Amino acid sequence: MATPFPRDNIGDAPVGFDGYLRALENHLLSHEHTPQQRFISILGETGIGKSTLMLTICNKIIKDHENHFDKLIWYNMPPNSSANDLLKQVYERAPDKVPSEGEDTDITKKLRSFLHDKRQQKWQQSGAYLRALETQEVAKHADTLNKKVDADSKNISGSTIQLGRLNESQSAELFCRRVYGYNYTKPRGYKVSYNEQVFKITGGHPLAIVVLAGLLRSKEMPVEWDSVLQQLMPGVEAGESQGNKIAGVLLTKEKPFEWDALLQQLMPTTEAKLSNRMTIERIFSTSFDDLPHDLKSCFLYFAAYPTNITHPADQIMRMWIAEGFIKPEKGKNMEDLAQEYLKELISRFLVEVKYRNECEKIELVQVHNRLLRFLQSEAREASFIEIHDNTDVLAPAAVRRLSIQNDSGNYIPFGNRFPKLRSFICRVEEGEGASATPDLKNDPKNIPRKDPLKFLCGSKFLRVISIGGIHLAELPDAIGDMIHLRYIGVTSCDLENLPSSIGRLLNLQTLDIRNSKVKIIAPKFWRIKTLRHVIAAQLQLPNSVGELNNLQTLHGVKPAENWGGLTCPLDMMTNLQSLELHGFNDANHGVALERALQKLELLGHLKLTGDKIPSSVFTAPSLRYVESLVLDGDIKWADNSSNTSNYSPEVALGICELRPNLTVLKLNSVSKELEEFIEKIRPHLTVYECPTRTDA
Incomplete structure (x- = not known):
């Protein structure tokens, strides 16, 4: 049986992966009767196409070899996750699982019981690499994961596939597919020199090629194309900038020993990597600068979330509307306009579609990790948003948007006040991450609950509250004083009550409490004329x-x-x-x-x-x-x-x-x-x- 795998937003065969696909398929389907576990690592720099390759081989296995495995599972492993997190996800995502007898909570024993005499394919995506594991008893791999045993262990048969960049012809093929579509025909006026320029600018880096294609597809050819490509060509400015950076580092070193060691590290290969990295960042920056102001604000909003996160499209668009990023147009409602904004970001390949629902509507989207890191840097530089892991903010009086991101499960309320705050976005993992304390891992309910949002009471201009991971039983009564609130999203399963003061929020557009236990809301809430979206679980109408x-x-x-x-x-x-x-x-x-x-x-x-x-x-x-x-x-x-x-x-x-x-x-x-x-x-x-x- 196969569990649903993520859907690619491109929909065509990847470029330059034929050899990798053959090697992967051979590794996954060979040694069928061996008692050894198969552990395959796919390595490569960020944006090189590891996720695309893994998704392609997943779909190929489902299509051509589904009966080869009893279970097929995909798991996108977030950063800092523990081996126990991984095993829990494998168990929870396995179809037709049989609960363990008794009250035993040992995940290893559960998996051993469930997967006895079964052949399983597990797809794991984690940080900078992807792994595929074929095993007859995944539970036996628990100790291997926890102890981080190398792939040459006697119980594991390991293989490594190293992804490289595309050559010039492959780069041109990928570029043209993204600009003109899969079955493309180059228009009149397309210069052969464009292929060489694209390769020189991107260095054959797939993500850079895709973003460059997204930038140029809306430009006039040849005038605007020539201008953009000339601007991005590696030249004297990049070399001088790099030389200045190297000189600055050398000034901090003792001569001659440390100079010799550093210069040895900065041999041509390393210098080329630095230059490539700088060129890719310039492509990102040029594409970002090309966005209209309102669309730029929408894109920056993704910086409020950590890496490896997929976003429900409807939620992110509703927050854009609440923030006022979407400008009204006659004859169109705000949701339709927000959909157009999102599709524009997708067409520029700045946002990926990860899943479409059965009606072919965009349901989940994501920003590539490398793009997201660039985006977070831009957001900080522009003072668009403050991103913290639950530490004190240096200048709370100036903060307009605040994002809390941590995986410790340990949410500590702020002691500051944020008088200019417009958006509060919090994502706290429930004590399973690597930085979680033992007490929180054993009992997530140890997370402090007392007035966790009290610090927001002074934020009179607040428009958006989006909270995930905090154990909230109720919202503060003072929320009714935040009369500019347009969006409230709380995913806490513990939420049971909403204050009666919520009826005073006469500008509220969205109330999203889909996982809560809230059953009754004050009658005045149902008379708020601006309401556009109410999502709950057991709410009485x-x-x-x-x-x-x-x-x-x-x-x-x-x-x-x-x-x-x-x-x-x-x-x-x-x-x-x-x-x-x-x-x-x-x-x-x-x-x-x-x-x-x-x-x-x-x-x-x-x-x-x-x-x-x-x-x-x-x-x-x-x-x-x-x-x-x-x-x-x-x-x-x-x-x-x-x-x-x-x-x-x-x-x-x-x-x-x-x-x-x-x-x-x-x-x-x-x-x-x-x-x-x-x-x-x-x-x-x-x-x-x-x-x-x-x-x-």
């Missing part, structure tokens, strides 16, 4: 709400009361585009729900969980924009259409015409008659899931 004409997303809610009569709170949210409702029943909510659904003409995603699902999800003409239907419950058809087997092809075609955009249909169960009906419209679907069938 009261009968009395204000006119929420701006609300587009409502997830994780259930009716707080019976919906008597013909009206319900959904009637006040007629511009909803995504709705996930659960906990309703036909007797108390059915009639009002069916009538309300017929008014939601902009709905694109609908997920319903209840005893009876109204048939209007299929038949209401107003729901023609629905792309995704996820239904957990029996479909309630009208009496005159209960015999679904009598549906003619013409009627089925009519249903398809009513749902021309429907591509995803997921049903928890379906009767035999309904299954026959679904079969008539199934050819129009790209995803159809129905695990069980009930013969009702």
